[in-house]
Amino acid sequence: MGxxxxxxxxxxxxxxxxxxxxxxxxxxxMLPPTGRVRHRIDGAEPTVRLLVVxxxxxAGVGIADTDVGLPAQLARLIALRHERAVIWRAAGFNSATAxxxxxxxxxxxxxxxxxxxxxxxxxxxxxxxxxxxxxKREFGGLLYALRARWPEALIVWSPVVDxxxxxxxPPALGRILEIRASLIxxxxxxxxxxxxAVPAERLPIEDPEAGFSDDGFHASADGYxxxxxxxxAYMQEEKQTHRPGRLVA
Numbered sequence: 546m547g548x549x550x551x552x553x554x555x556x557x558x559x560x561x562x563x564x565x566x567x568x569x570x571x572x573x574x575m576l577p578p579t580g581r582v583r584h585r586i587d588g589a590e591p592t593v594r595l596l597v598v599x600x601x602x603x604a605g606v607g608i609a610d611t612d613v614g615l616p617a618q619l620a621r622l623i624a625l626r627h628e629r630a631v632i633w634r635a636a637g638f639n640s641a642t643a644x645x646x647x648x649x650x651x652x653x654x655x656x657x658x659x660x661x662x663x664x665x666x667x668x669x670x671x672x673x674x675x676x677x678x679x680x681k682r683e684f685g686g687l688l689y690a691l692r693a694r695w696p697e698a699l700i701v702w703s704p705v706v707d708x709x710x711x712x713x714x715p716p717a718l719g720r721i722l723e724i725r726a727s728l729i730x731x732x733x734x735x736x737x738x739x740x741x742a743v744p745a746e747r748l749p750i751e752d753p754e755a756g757f758s759d760d761g762f763h764a765s766a767d768g769y770x771x772x773x774x775x776x777x778a779y780m781q782e783e784k785q786t787h788r789p790g791r792l793v794a
Contacts, residue, residue, distance in 0.1 A: 575606050575607060575758070575760050575763060576606070576639075577601070577604040577605055577637075577639065578604075578608050578609050578614065579610060579611070580605070580610040580611030580614075581611060581612075581617075582616075582634065582635045582636070583633065583634045583635070584617065584620070584632075584633060585632045586621060586624040586630060586631040586632075588629045588630035589628050589629055591629070592629065592631065592632055593623055593624075593627070593630070593631045593632070593660055593661060593780075594631075594632050594633075594657075594660045594661065595616070595619065595620050595631055595632070595659070595660070595661045595662075595663070596659040596661070596663070596698075597615060597616040597619065597633065597634070597636070597637070597662075597663045597665065598636045598637070598650060598651070598662065598664055598666070598691075599636075599637050599641065599646065599663075599664055599666045600637060600638065600639070600640065600642075600646075600668060600669050601637060601638070601640065601641070601763060602615060602637065602665045602668070602763065602764060602769075602772075603616060603636065603637025603638075603665050604637030604638055604639060605635070605769075606639060606758075606763045607757070607758030607759075607760065607762075607764050607769075608764075608765065608766050608769065611635065613766035613769060613770070614635065615635075615665065615769045615772050615773055616633050616635035616637075616663075617635075618770050618772075618773035619633075619663065619773040619777065620633035621773075622773055622774065622777045623661075623777065626777065636654060637665070638650065640669055641666070642666070642669045642673065642675065643667065643680060643683040643684040643687050644683035644686075644687075646687055647683055647684075651687065651690045651694070652690075658695070659695050659698050660697070660699065661698060661699050661701070661780055662691060662695060662698045662699070662700045663701050663702075664691075664700065664701065664703065664742075665703045666684070666687070666702075667684070667704060667705040667726075667729050667730070668705050668726075670683075670684075671705050671708065671726045674725065677728050677732050680729050680733070681732050681736065684732070684733055684736055685736045685740065688736055688737065688742055689740060691742075692740060692742070699743065700737075700742040700743065701742065701744075701745055701776065701779045702733060702737050702742055702743070702744050703745050703748065703772070703775075704726075704729075704733060704734065704744065704745065704746075704747050705729055705730055705747075706726075706747060706750055707726070707747065708723040708725075708726050709723045710750040710753055711750075711761065711762060712753050712762075713757075713760060713761030713762040714762075730747070743779055745775070745779050746775075748771070749775075751771075755767045755768070756768035
């Protein structure tokens with residue numbers, strides 16, 4: 546099934562290229578927002594130390610201030626629900642792929658301990674038509690790098706959303722990229738289970754009008770809020786058993 550889906554997407558590559566160029570020309574390229582990329586929320590000890598790593602969604606593209614981005618909103622939800630102190634750090638970069646995060650981001654992060662790591666990566670691998678084999682090598686290497694550096698951390702990966710629900714994409718392009726996203730997500734889930742990470746369920750897109758920013762591709766503040774609420778449940782899971790339970794610190 547995966548082979549025929551991949552073949553179908555490659556046969557549709559001319560449509561992808563033509564419509565992709567049109568989207569690039571039509572959609573305004575947005576810059577990352579202003580604001581802090583690291584902060585502490587006061588609360589009870591022990592402190593939850595949250596690292597969110599990924600692409601432009603982690604950087605907060607689509608909003609004006611990082612305070613309403615995914616890392617900050619997720620940190621506040623953890624602090625509120627569990628009445629715990631939270632230190633959070635966002636390491637997100639425009640257009641970053643799994644390989645770029647593995648090679649250029651993780652090696653340059655400060656040597657400090659993190660109890661929870663959220664990965665938001667894969668969309669650019671889909672958008673750039675990376676092969677599943679390449680994603681397996683690069684995302685798999687990223688998981689190895691994170692686990693080797695933070696062996697006790699809970700690592701959660703947020704898969705690529707349904708590309709057919711992204712407003713900026715014409716229907717045909719959305720369907721083609723959704724085939725690629727499904728292949729990438731299947732491989733990413735298998736790698737997570739194999740290499741000690743937790744694959745989250747896909748973020749459901751219930752209201753594209755409210756969930757996306759003006760460019761129709763990146764999330765709005767409401768979209769990042771919904772994403773943070775979606776991931777909050779995974780912040781309660783044990784690293785080894787993956788069962789809902791106490792907050793790991």
